[in-house]
Every structure is written in structure tokens, then in C-alpha cells.
Amino acid sequence: MIEAIQNAHDLAMGADERVVVMGQDVGYFGGVFRCTAGLQKKYGKTRCFDAPISELGIVGTAIGMAAYGLRPCVEIQFADYMYPGYDQIVSEAARLRYRSAGEFTCPLVIRMPTGGGIYGAQTHSQSPEALFTHVAGLKTVIPSNPADAKGLLLAAIEDPDPVIFLEPKRLYNGPFDGHHDRPVVPWKKHEAGEVSPDYYTVPLGKAATRREGSDLTILSYGTMVHVALAAVEELGVDAEVIDLRTLIPLDKPAIVESVRKTGRCLIVHEATLTSGYGAELAAVVQRECFYHLEAPIERVAGWDTPYPHAGEWDYFPGPNRVAAAIKAVMEA
Amino acid sequence: MIEAIQNAHDLAMGADERVVVMGQDVGYFGGVFRCTAGLQKKYGKTRCFDAPISELGIVGTAIGMAAYGLRPCVEIQFADYMYPGYDQIVSEAARLRYRSAGEFTCPLVIRMPTGGGIYGAQTHSQSPEALFTHVAGLKTVIPSNPADAKGLLLAAIEDPDPVIFLEPKRLYNGPFDGHHDRPVVPWKKHEAGEVSPDYYTVPLGKAATRREGSDLTILSYGTMVHVALAAVEELGVDAEVIDLRTLIPLDKPAIVESVRKTGRCLIVHEATLTSGYGAELAAVVQRECFYHLEAPIERVAGWDTPYPHAGEWDYFPGPNRVAAAIKAVMEA
Amino acid sequence: MTEANDRLPLSLTVPEPDVRPGGQPDFSHVRIPQAGEIRRPAIDEDPENMRDLAFGIIRVLDRDGNAVGPWAGSLSPEELRDGLRHMMTLRAYDARMLVAQRQGKTSFYMQHLGEEAVSCAFQRVLNKGDMNFPTYRQAGLLVAAGYPLVKMMCQVYSNDGDSARGRQLPVFYSSKENGFFSISGNLATQYVQAVGWAMASAIMRDTKIAAAWIGDGSTAESDFHAALVFASTYKAPVVLNIVNNQWAISTFQGIARGGSGTFAARGHGFGIPALRVDGNDYLAVHAAGAWAAERARRNLGPTVVEYVTYRAAGHSTSDDPSGYRPKQESEAWPLGDPILRLKGYLIAIGEWSEERHVQAEAEIADTVVRAQKEAEAIGTLQSGRRPSPKDMFEDVYAEMPPHLVEQRQQAGY
Amino acid sequence: MTEANDRLPLSLTVPEPDVRPGGQPDFSHVRIPQAGEIRRPAIDEDPENMRDLAFGIIRVLDRDGNAVGPWAGSLSPEELRDGLRHMMTLRAYDARMLVAQRQGKTSFYMQHLGEEAVSCAFQRVLNKGDMNFPTYRQAGLLVAAGYPLVKMMCQVYSNDGDSARGRQLPVFYSSKENGFFSISGNLATQYVQAVGWAMASAIMRDTKIAAAWIGDGSTAESDFHAALVFASTYKAPVVLNIVNNQWAISTFQGIARGGSGTFAARGHGFGIPALRVDGNDYLAVHAAGAWAAERARRNLGPTVVEYVTYRAAGHSTSDDPSGYRPKQESEAWPLGDPILRLKGYLIAIGEWSEERHVQAEAEIADTVVRAQKEAEAIGTLQSGRRPSPKDMFEDVYAEMPPHLVEQRQQAGY
Ligand SMILES: Cc1ncc(C[n+]2csc(CCOP(=O)(O)OP(=O)(O)O)c2C)c(N)n1
């Protein structure tokens, strides 16, 4: 997935000189996850450069650049470190078009690796998507595979509004079904690991059905799509698995159609449960599908605690927890 | 409500010399809303003092003070301005006990006026409670009347953990039923406006039933409790109106019992709808009361836009919108 | 580690202004250099060699109405008369809008009383295409740029003529055309955005520069630091203005400033040259601003400029300063009134007269009243033509997403 | 406003280190004052009169192994031998833990190679009850305080002996008893907390002081600014340490520092006195730290201290510095190795010998190995006795709220 993201940057910078890349260690070194490798060499150090360790400064200057007319695509080294830039994201990037009635706009992409599974403990594992989905004016995107990552990132860079682009870091080097004790599978062995070298976009706001089924609908995104698929296969249940890809705007029609068909719904995410994005999904689904629902909607999510180091796999909502929840939904 | 909050500070500072008050304009002047009036004079300027305009600094130094053993109770001038301090709240205050396994703790209260209704536009009207309820380690409190405000604030100051204390600013000078075109009612004409001068606490985590009823359950908090009650009276529907008072920890038994009884549920808050705390409430209620629900749960909330100035009353979810939603829930 | 019980107890310092209500204002200890006293370094002077400029006060107009010293001479009499008219217009405009707010025609207002020179004079050092990132107290930038008063008033009234569709608090103007960035209610956020905007100009090998604005109190915010870090690192073509009007609502400047003598000194921590200027001296503001703008244009990087002035009125219409400072403090303020000072100078050099001044006042009053009538003919916050509630759902995104379409329908539009 | 098309295009400056991989490290332009050259001001010196100290480098040990100048003499030979042992212990500990990480016994590790003097020497200026707010690169504070290595290792292994129940990333220690505040993964947040802690001590009229720690790169964060604003305003009894080890992961210090010559200079923007010290000179670190601590104890307020050192190893076990700097850069670094320098000095004054050194190395290696065995007998990240998953739900709050009780039950506990 790293190559796909790097390639999206490369194509975007090649196609549009207004695209600039900034972030901690993204310049000469090419990013701690290598997502910007080679860009400085190719496009020069005023188009891809290292920033001081100030997420506020990165987002704040990027807003100024976007208002100027550039298309900054900036990296926050870990989603856990976006908080110092949160004021600029929420109070500024998200509101600039609105408060100036379109006179000033903010075409800005803020990328950040998210999620756990790499023993990063509480400050390298967070999934803060719900802190963005609550903010009017932001779009929030989270791919689950390289092909989508590239197409969504290019769509995000083209988008005239600020886009939060969450990259599940556990998927950087391969799909991950949650069985942490099994050998790592690289992307090249996965069908979605094949990425066209061309410039293409995946539209924001469109979910993808990863598996069709009739027993229940599983709504998920990012790493957890793979975990959900694994749990489904292991249980042998005929679930429909929807990968949301974009959280805001939400592809409500796809969700509603599926749940009305299956009559059952499970929501799976890695972020802490309470007030997570799953709550919004549950609220929407129960309202839109009330007369079709045969069982309460269940949520599988991270526990409402910080992400522990030693207990990483006790915390991570792996296939067993997902399977148990599938059973609960099916048996209710 | 201002006097009640001022009085709670006064009693807490009198009872415990570890209680210190800090914030912008809270010292000599006594706060832009006068909630700390007279405290500096009474307790000296090292126990109640003005802070520089740095919400980060206010929260950050308060965490250090709390770790030292003090009980800081700090004011953020408007909830809309808490974002610069959000990193310290989320990454530090909320996690200190956990990450040090109790070696260091953070008994800290962060007060902030919240909500609209005073023509404050987008930066003096926000209701960011969902940005706190998603964070493990925080408690989130929001009173709807002076008696509760005092008792909850004293409980918050006594609490050994960080508490976010949201004060609906539209309630500072009187209850508000959402009819902005009618004369303002002062608290002294309202029963909950009577506040005992004694030191007392209202326990965190306990909801209050403001009106018993059997037709439907309305879950709300802060200003919207009064709006909901008004809509209920105007419609003549026999609703049970629950004032949550504490969002985290949530009084789930009270909610579940009520909805199981009435079979219908409406959630009302002023914050933007998507990923608001209402989503969490809907997710919990549909799960716990699935077999008792006779209609989809509805949410009335602020629109998913910034809070506009001229259109304040088009934005505010007033009694008409609540009434329409009650009808929708009752007729579904 | 050893025990240290033999130590005297520590104590917390909480800075206090010299006087509080009831006390007698006394500014005699504030050292104010003579007009003409402060040197004018070369534009490309090494910051390390001009540290002294952060601790003096650059002044051009002396007490007798002469323009003296190395910073004098940046403006023609014609330009100065324009400047006088801008300041008088801003003051007249403020006065009318204040009354309009008291009359309930809008919800809120913020004046510039005593600070008119800062924004009015600075605007004149900018070129078309340059961008200010102002606070709510720099409307003089718009007035001096010739932005129509009617449009400003429509914003204040949140009426249908407001180009921002009534969405923002009064005085939160925006005009790209006039180099005035959309105002934010969150203090200081614009400061670092200005640096980014300036960086963009440099990245694009353009010639535009940015001007960042902040109040004394707001320099405590994080954005101020980020702005200085980024501006210093990338040598952004930006002027970093700090308007020190002595007060942040009820809090005096000593709380934000702490132990440094001045706000200008903040620049020294970053190797950024810093000037400190008499903010009530139109000529000094212009000269210092021009110096800093020239540095930016020559790709020499950022300059910090502190304007020493005084907020003569309340913080806003929600504030009554008599609760925290003596009523007479404003009059005791030693740098005088910017309008009177410029007027006196123009008269002294024979380019203005009491008669012309009275006439100008009348003309300006007339202009403002006419603009107000025009604006009120459209509407005020509570009456007349107001933006449609339908507008509320526009511009959240470039294209309205389905959930907002749905909500707009729910709202009945 | 006028058009400015006649201007030359601007351009963005992006600072670069002098050499990159493949280049030849050359530190000859780095001005390094002679040992003994920098003056030692009185403890209560006015910050304005000691600006020069932010631009020099306080050094005590010269190249010939003498301790010279006004900053010499703060430690006895006995204390220096302790210091040597602490540094050697830290280095031996690091080496073992690095191997343990490579062996998969834990997930991650961060070394102090080359920077041992900073934390080891500074700890010795503190009293019991004082509090450090460290980063992940000051474990020397614990070693020098006598905190058991076994406990440190249990933390690194996240095993059942870890007092923080395996919750934190390796090296994120915590020990209230030893004046070591719980480490955060979010850079810089501790800096302002230290100021608050110090303010609390002053509010309570106590005698304790705080020491804040930050890396060169992290000074760009907002918390750094807030810390300086609050410390300067309330004259908090805190030492504001900045460890400039030249690198922030792959980013050289020039990006964070920008145009100011040094990080110490940041203090000048706030009127805070600032020292700049040879961080590889145990005696200099101790003397400067003691000076700053004494200022705090005398209620004279904060001091900024920049330690000039070099991160000789990778940023962490996740980092390979050969990707962004020449491999030989570390050796070319002109301030030498802190252990070798102190050893040389002790030998020069006849208080140490090569033999004793070899023996000490063996003893220390033995101590570390024994501690490691003890820790591993409890467990490592992947094996042995680990904290129970049940613990995961504890300490989120003092009392477990119902929703966590429910989740714990769901988890099977
Ligand atoms: C982030 C943030 N915190 C607090 C406020 C509330 N507030 C509005 S104006 C003000 C004082 C600003 O003082 P200063 O920067 O000196 O500007 P001045 O009003 O004097 O021009 C405060 C505290 C705010 N708007 N934003």
C-alpha cells in the first residue's frame, strides 16, 4: 500500500504543480513509512520538504497555502499526533469556505497513519476518525487496500475541500485478517494488491461491497474489513461485507439497501466503542431499516481504554470477537 | 446559574486549599460570564488568577498542578476555544492515570460555556461534547439548572479524575424553552433556580427524570431539556423526559428502563447531528431496547453546518423541530 | 538526592497592572523615546545587529507636530491627507455601528478607538495581490483599501447584502479582492496561515507578500509560536504584526508578555528582526511597515513589528472596562490620539487647516450616514431582507453532499 | 495599492544539513569555545545582561583532561566516579536492551548513545521531591537516581513486573518516588506540565522545583511556547532543558531552529536567562544545571538550558540513520564521547585508572546481566508472566464505571 500511496503523490505532483507535500521527515528521507520516498529528489525541495515538529504549523501553513491556491497534501506522522493540529483542522480548514461564502477555500489533504497492530501502544495506534466525522466541512476517507488507497488519494487531492485521509498502518505491508500469530501476507499475493500505474480516481462517498451475502450485513472500513472477511469465512456465514471507504460523505444508499435485504447488521471498527463512528452507523441503520431489522445492531470495537502495549491483541477486535458478534446478531 | 457556579467555586476553595482557579479573565475581573467573581479577592491571587490566552497552557499547566496534588478547576472562555488545549486534554489528562498505573493522577475540572442562543455565531455557540465522550479517561458533565450546576461542579471538583464541565451559556440567566421571541424568564421564577447555600454534591453518572410519562422517552441534556419539556407541553403528549446530566459515565439503567416502558425514543441535542452524542445514545438504546421499540429512534440535533449568525434560530433545534420529531416517533 | 528543607518557601508571581479602578493612572515610568531618536537600519541588516529596535519605540511625529528622524519622509502630504481621511472614516464608522448595535440593529460590535493608525497606515505599504490575515480589530485595512462601507455594514447587519450570507459574527469581514483574509473567531489561527500563504507565494516564485496580525494577548497562543518557527525556518515573505493595545479583554499585557520587556523581543528567539513602533503615529507605522514589507519583497524573510497603542474603548460591546481599569487611563495614555496627531502635523506643515478638518468631518459623517441608510434599506439583523435559511446549508462543501440535502429538505427548503 | 510586477520572484528557503550520505562530515565551521572560556554570571544576574551565554558553549573539560574555568569545581572526585559509573551503566543497559529488542524480547527500544552525560549529570543537581518531566531519552535520570535496573527492564519487556502493567511503549518509564514523571508518546506535552507542577509548588509555598525536558526538534511544538509563556509570566521555579542532539529522526536541527543561531536563544524572547552547554561534558552539564536549579530554588524563576550533544545511534530501533546522514558523522562530531572524556579527566587527576575502568566495566556488565536475568525470569513481551488482560480495564478511572465493567466481562474477565 505504501507504493500505491507514494505513486499517487508522484502522479498528482506530476500532473499539477500546485500539489506540494510537507510533513515531518517526508523530504530527503521520504517519510518514516516511506510514503513520500523519492518525491523531493524528483520534484525539488520546495515541493516536498521536511516540516518542523509542529502539527499545528503543518496544518496551519498548509491552510494558508491552500487559500493561496496550492493543493497541499501533508502528512501527520501518526494519527495520534494530529491533536496539536486539531484546532486548525476543525476551526479553520473545515470552516473557511463556509465562513467566507466561498471566497476563500481550502483544498487540502491531511494524511495520517491510523490504527494498531504494530505494537505501537497508546500513542501509535489510535483511530480518531470519529473526531473528524463530527466536524461539518471535512471529508473523511480510509482505504482498505492499495488500489483504493491510490484512487482515493488522487480523488482527495483533486477535491476542492479538506479531506482527512486515514491510512491503516497495519495494512501498509499487506492485508491483515487479525490473526497476528500467522505469517504476514504481502500485498502482491492479494488481488487488491495489484495497482494500475495509471492516474485514476476512486470517487469519494462510494462504498464497496467486498462480499455479497444474505444472512447479515457487516459495515466496516480500513483494517477491520479484512478481519471481518476472515471471521465470515471462518464461521461460514453468508454475510454481506461492506467497506465504507469514505465515512463522510457516507454512502447511505448502499448500507440501507444491504441491511434491508439481510435484516441484520454488525458494525466493526477498531476505534474505541463509545461515541465511535459505529454509533453513527447504528443510529442511521436503526432509523432507515427499522422495519427490516430482525435483531439488534451490534458493534465490535476497541475497548473504551487507551491502546495497551503488552495487551495489544487483547485490545484489538480480532476475528474471534467479530465471530462472536456475528453469532450474537444471527442468534438474536 | 452563574451565582450557583460561583458559589460552588467559593465553597470548594473554602473547603480545600488545593482548589485553584485559573483562566482567561477569571481573576480580578471574575470571568467574562462572572462565574468566578470575587474569588481572587477572597482567596488571593495565587489561588484564582488570570491566565495568558493559551488554552494549551491553561490545561497543560493545570495537569502539572493536578499531578502535584492540587485540584485545579480551570475555565475555557468558550467551549469553541478548547481545541488548542485538546491535545493536553485527550493525550495527557485523560491518560495519565492509565499510563502510570495510578502513580500520577489528574484530578482536574475543565469548565467551558457551551451551546448557542446568544447570537454568538460559529465560534461562540458550539457543543463539542461528543469530542469528549469518545475519549476514554474523561468524564463529561452538563447541567441544565442552577441546583444541579452547583452540586455537579462540587462533585466534579471532588472527583479524582479529569472532568469536562459544560455549561450551557443560554441557561446562565434563566431557563430557555427555545421560544427566543418570548420574554426571558429569570431563574428565580423557576423551581430549580432555588439553590441551597450549603455544600452538597450531585453524583456524577446519575440522570434525572424531569417529567414522567408513558408515550415516549425523550433523552436530552443541557439547554435542550427545557426545549424538549416545552415541546411536550405544547403537544400535550405524555412523554418521559430524561435529563442525562452526565454523559460519561452514562446512566444506562435509567434510560433503558424508561425506553422499555414507553417503547419509543427521541434524542435531542444541540450539537451537530452526525457523530454527535445522540448517535451513541441511539446505538445503546436500539441494542438494549430492541424488542421493546415500536418505532425508530429519532434524533433532533443541530444541522451539520457551522452555527450561523443571522440564521441562529433556523439552526437552533427549537420546540417546533422537537415537536415534529415527537410526532414522527409517535406516528411511526 | 539530598533533602532541602532548609530552603525558603517559593512563591508564585502573578503580574498585576499598576493601577486598578479607583487608582490614579500613571504612565511616567513607561520609557518613551523621543521622536526621531531610533535609528533606521539598512533593509538587509543582520537581525543580531539590530536587537535594540525591539526595545525602543520608533516615533516620527514629535509633540510639536514635526516629523523627525530617519523614519520620516515615507509619505507625501497628499498621502497623509488620505490617511487622515481613512482614520476619520474608521472612527466615524465605528461610532455609527456602535450606536446601531445599541439600537439592536445587530448583536455585537468591536471598535478601533485609539488604534486607527495601525491598520490604516499599514494597508498603504501593501501592493495589490498581497494578503492581510487580520484580527477583528483591523478594519482600517479595508477602509484604507477603499472597500465600500456599505458592504462592511451589510456584514455587520448580517443582512442580505452581506457577501458572507450572514454567517459570521459582526466585524468578521472578508475580501480577497482587497487583500483581507476571512476573519476567524479563534484567536491567532490566522497568524500561521499567513506564513503558509507567504510560503506558497515563494514556492510559486511569485512576488506577493503576506501580513499577519495578532493582538498582544493572543501572542500566548500556540499559532504564534508555529508562525515564528515556520517563518524563521523557511524565510517566508511575511510581516508579523503584533498590535499591543495594552489589554486583552480585562487582562493587561503583562500576563501575556511575561518577563520579556516587549512583544517585539519574541522575534529574537528566532533570529527574526523586530521593530517596535509608536502605533498612534501614522507616519511611524507606515515607515516601519514599509521597511518590513520591503524586507519580505527582497526575499530577506520575516520581520516582527510591535505597534504600541492603547485600546481606548471596551473590548467589544459585551465589555465594560470600568470594571478592571481606571476610567481616566485612556486619557493618561502618553502616545496621544492618532487622528489628532496627524491632523496637527498636517496643519503644522500647512497642508491642512481646522476649517478643512471640520468640513472633512462633515463630509465623512455624511458618507457614513448615507452608507448606513443604504445598508439598512437592505436590512438589519432583525428586520428587512435577510439571508435565506436555505443558504445555511451552502458552502459547507463545494458540492452539497446527500446528508445536507436531506437536512435542508427537513428544514423545509 | 500599486502593482508590483517589477519585483524579482521570491523563493522558498529550505534549510539543509551540510552533508548527506556520501558526503564528508565537516564540523570545522561549528564554533566551539575553549573550555573555561565562558563566564559564569551571578545566580541573580539580570537576563538582559547575559545574552551572550545563549550563543557560546559552556565547557569545563578541555582536550587535555583538565577541568578549567569558572564553571569547574562543582563536584568531588567521589561524585565524579559515581557519574562515570552512571553513564557506563546507562550505556551497558542500552546495549543489552538493544540486543534484547533485536532478539524479539520486546517491540521497540531507544538508546542514549553519546548523550549519557546530559541526564546522568543533571539528576545530581536535584533534591528529593523535585520532579523531572522527561522525554524518552533521559533514562539517565533514573539510573543516576538509583532506580533499579530490573524495574526498568520489566518496563521494557512489558512483563508482569512492569509497574505500569505493560501499558506503555518500552522506555516510557515512570517513577514518582525518583522524581521521574510518566513519559508521554506525544512530544513536548510534558514541557508545559512541568511549568504547572512548578507553579503548584510555588502556590503551596513549597520548596520543590521542576525540570522540563525536550528535544531540539520538539521545541517547534506548541507546548514549548506555552511553557515559556507561563514560566516567564509566573516566574515558575523550573529548569527548561533542551537537549539538542542535532537530529529529530531524519530531520536536522536547522529545521526546528530556523534562523536563530541556537535553541537557547528562544529564552530571550521571554526575558528568560539561557545557558548553552557542552552536553558531552559531565562537569559542564552539572555546573550549568546546578546554576539553573539554584535560580529556581531562590525563586528567581525559570532558566533555559540547551545541551549541545549528538545522537550517535539511530533515533530508535525503527530507524536507520544511514539513510539520511553520513555514517562517519558521529565520529566526526567535535564534542567527543562523554564517558571517555570524564574517564580521561579522572585518570588525569589521579582518581581513576585504566585498570579500575576495565574492572568497573566488568562489574557493570555483570550487574546489568544479572538484572536482565531477573527481569526475564518474570517474562518478556512474548513469553513468561505478562500483565493480565484484565488489567487493561483498570486505571482508566479511579473507579471502574459500569460500561468498562461490562466490557471487561465481555472480554471474558
Ligand atoms: C482561542 C481563543 N481563546 C479565547 C478567545 C476569547 N477572546 C476573544 S478576544 C480576547 C482577547 C484578545 O486580546 P488581544 O489579543 O490583546 O487583542 P485585542 O482584543 O486587544 O485587539 C479573548 C480572550 C478567543 N476568541 N479565541
Ligand SMILES: Cc1ncc(C[n+]2csc(CCOP(=O)(O)OP(=O)(O)O)c2C)c(N)n1
Ligand atoms: C506530537 C508528536 N509528533 C510527532 C511525533 C513523532 N516523533 C517521535 S520522536 C520524533 C523526533 C523528536 O526529535 P527531538 O525532539 O529532537 O528528540 P530526540 O529524539 O532527538 O531526542 C518525532 C517526530 C511524536 N511522537 N509526537
Ligand SMILES: [Mg+2]
Ligand atoms: Mg490587546
Ligand SMILES: [Mg+2]
Ligand atoms: Mg533531537
